[in-house]
Amino acid sequence: MPWPVARHMVQKELVHEICIHRVVDGDEQYLIRWRHDDPSQAVLSWHRLEDLISIADVLQLYITEYIARLKRDHPEALKAPSLRTSSLKRKSPHDEGASRRASSLDTTTTPDFHRATQKLEVYNGVLFRKSGDIYPHYLTSAKVERIDATTVPTPAMLAAAKAEVYEGVKKGRKFVRAVFLQQLAGIPGPPVTFVNEVNKETPSLSFTYIQDYVYGEGVSREADAVEMGCSKCRPDMGSNRGCEYTKRCECLEYATPDFRGQGLSDEEQRAQYEAWEAGDLDPKGLSKRFPYRIDHDPRINIKQYVLDSFYLESRNVLYECNSRCRCGPNCKNRLVQRGRKIPLEVFRTSKRGFGLRCPENLRRGQYIDRYIGELITDAEADARESSSGPEKASYLFWLDKFANDDGLPGSLKTSDCYVADGQKMGGPTRFINHSCNPNCRLFTVSYNKYNRTIYDLAFFALTDIPAGTELTFDYMDLEEGEAGQATKEVVDEDSVVVDCLCGAKNCRKKLWM
Numbered sequence: 145m146p147w148p149v150a151r152h153m154v155q156k157e158l159v160h161e162i163c164i165h166r167v168v169d170g171d172e173q174y175l176i177r178w179r180h181d182d183p184s185q186a187v188l189s190w191h192r193l194e195d196l197i198s199i200a201d202v203l204q205l206y207i208t209e210y211i212a213r214l215k216r217d218h219p220e221a222l223k224a225p226s227l228r229t230s231s232l233k234r235k236s237p238h239d240e241g242a243s244r245r246a247s248s249l250d251t252t253t254t255p256d257f258h259r260a261t262q263k264l265e266v267y268n269g270v271l272f273r274k275s276g277d278i279y280p281h282y283l284t285s286a287k288v289e290r291i292d293a294t295t296v297p298t299p300a301m302l303a304a305a306k307a308e309v310y311e312g313v314k315k316g317r318k319f320v321r322a323v324f325l326q327q328l329a330g331i332p333g334p335p336v337t338f339v340n341e342v343n344k345e346t347p348s349l350s351f352t353y354i355q356d357y358v359y360g361e362g363v364s365r366e367a368d369a370v371e372m373g374c375s376k377c378r379p380d381m382g383s384n385r386g387c388e389y390t391k392r393c394e395c396l397e398y399a400t401p402d403f404r405g406q407g408l409s410d411e412e413q414r415a416q417y418e419a420w421e422a423g424d425l426d427p428k429g430l431s432k433r434f435p436y437r438i439d440h441d442p443r444i445n446i447k448q449y450v451l452d453s454f455y456l457e458s459r460n461v462l463y464e465c466n467s468r469c470r471c472g473p474n475c476k477n478r479l480v481q482r483g484r485k486i487p488l489e490v491f492r493t494s495k496r497g498f499g500l501r502c503p504e505n506l507r508r509g510q511y512i513d514r515y516i517g518e519l520i521t522d523a524e525a526d527a528r529e530s531s532s533g534p535e536k537a538s539y540l541f542w543l544d545k546f547a548n549d550d551g552l553p554g555s556l557k558t559s560d561c562y563v564a565d566g567q568k569m570g571g572p573t574r575f576i577n578h579s580c581n582p583n584c585r586l587f588t589v590s591y592n593k594y595n596r597t598i599y600d601l602a603f604f605a606l607t608d609i610p611a612g613t614e615l616t617f618d619y620m621d622l623e624e625g626e627a628g629q630a631t632k633e634v635v636d637e638d639s640v641v642v643d644c645l646c647g648a649k650n651c652r653k654k655l656w657m
């Protein structure tokens with residue numbers, strides 16, 4: 145359900161900050177400082193929550209900082225009964241209806257967007273309204289109430305805000321929560337719900353839910369010009385005749401070869417595989433391991449395609465068919481591209497911020513969702529990483545699977561690789577936390593064997609995962625033998641140290657080693 149159209153919203157680009165709040169006749173109001181070249185002359189105006197939908201992220205930041213200050217300066221204020229008698233009831237992760245209900249707007253706390261903004265107190269200017277938006281207008285007229293904007297919030301305003309203590313932002317917090325639920329409700333596919341039974345926090349609203357990569361500056365999809373589909377496969381040809389006849393499917397040309405059924409001993413098969421991995425064996429014309437297999441879950445008698453065990457235990461690339469292929473839309477070599485099929489739930493963990501889980505049982509090899517974000521260049525990723533804190537590393541994924549891969553055409557240098565940055569935009573998988581003993585893994589999925597720079601990152605379940613279990617993956621995902629090397633590289637750079645709180649027996653104690 146989309147937001148009801150607000151008749152009057154503050155123009156986000158023109159807002160400098162929210163300075164303070166107050167409660168008037170039970171209505172929470174927030175004082176906006178509008179942008180102005182001269183800070184002392186800035187227009188200031190009080191607004192009710194319904195005006196603030198376009199700056200709900202600014203409101204969230206204001207409330208978060210206000211509560212942090214209260215916690216520090218007036219811890220007794222947070223012991224007010226209102227905080228303890230939380231109205232946030234536990235919603236069962238299995239009760240889809242409850243979560244759905246929660247995501248529709250609560251009319252007791254959600255402002256009436258259709259109510260016109262009534263008379264507002266404005267200093268240093270006036271407000272005018274155009275196409276549903278509110279703009280400030282600086283005025284020098286003697287009739288306009290003037291204030292030195294640099295003295296705001298005044299001691300009287302601060303005292304009023306303090307007197308209200310925690311209660312003063314209660315509706316604001318609910319408003320922020322409602323906006324977040326609305327964001328989740330806008331994600332296509334099975335529901336993505338939200339539960340927080342730990343505290344009253346809401347995930348950041350400074351995040352845009354997108355459905356595919358958003359290309360940043362310097363990122364181009366050029367390589368798609370050479371995209372080719374398989375030409376010898378035919379629609380609905382069935383097992384061992386369509387793309388599953390992997391010797392013939394051109395999309396699978398670079399997929400993992402299958403040395404089974406050729407009378408080779410296990411050792412010979414392994415030697416062949418190692419030769420292929422080292423780039424010493426041309427995969428052309430060899431049978432390939434098909435990426436997906438049918439899985440039958442006897443508990444619910446459902447058959448579905450899951451990732452083949454061999455791939456699940458490796459980190460090999462999954463090659464799927466594409467829109468230019470002759471095999472057609474029913475081809476079994478299309479799973480990730482069909483999108484998420486499972487519901488998800490964002491929830492508050494006790495020590496690691498928010499996390500993600502699935503309210504249904506997941507089968508080993510089951511596809512979960514993609515990791516998406518803004519696609520940026522390697523240079524831009526380096527710049528963003530060095531200008532932010534260590535947290536940044538958790539959101540950057542280098543698409544470097546094919547870097548320095550001399551065995552394949554189109555191999556590239558790491559500096560030519562793109563990077564998916566999921567910090568400001570992405571999907572619900574941005575909430576997946578790290579574990580040193582994970583139950584999911586991120587795989588490379590290519591739809592174009594010639595495009596080595598842009599491919600999908602897709603999460604699959606590594607084990608059967610019971611409903612409601614937190615989904616995790618290893619942020620480092622080192623292959624055997626890589627650990628020592630990686631430790632040295634990152635520690636030498638002296639950059640990223642975040643304590644790992646995954647609690648696994650084999651915990652490496654650091655998120656980045």
Ligand SMILES: C[S@@+](CC[C@H](N)C(=O)[O-])C[C@H]1O[C@@H](n2cnc3c(N)ncnc32)[C@H](O)[C@@H]1O
Binds near residue numbers: 497534535539579645
């Ligand atoms: C991609 S985000 C995951 C979602 C995050 N918990 C949130 O609330 O938005 C990565 C961040 O989560 C936290 N995190 C994830 N796994 C963790 C772990 N095992 N131990 C400690 N913090 C973790 C760290 O702050 C990390 O930078």
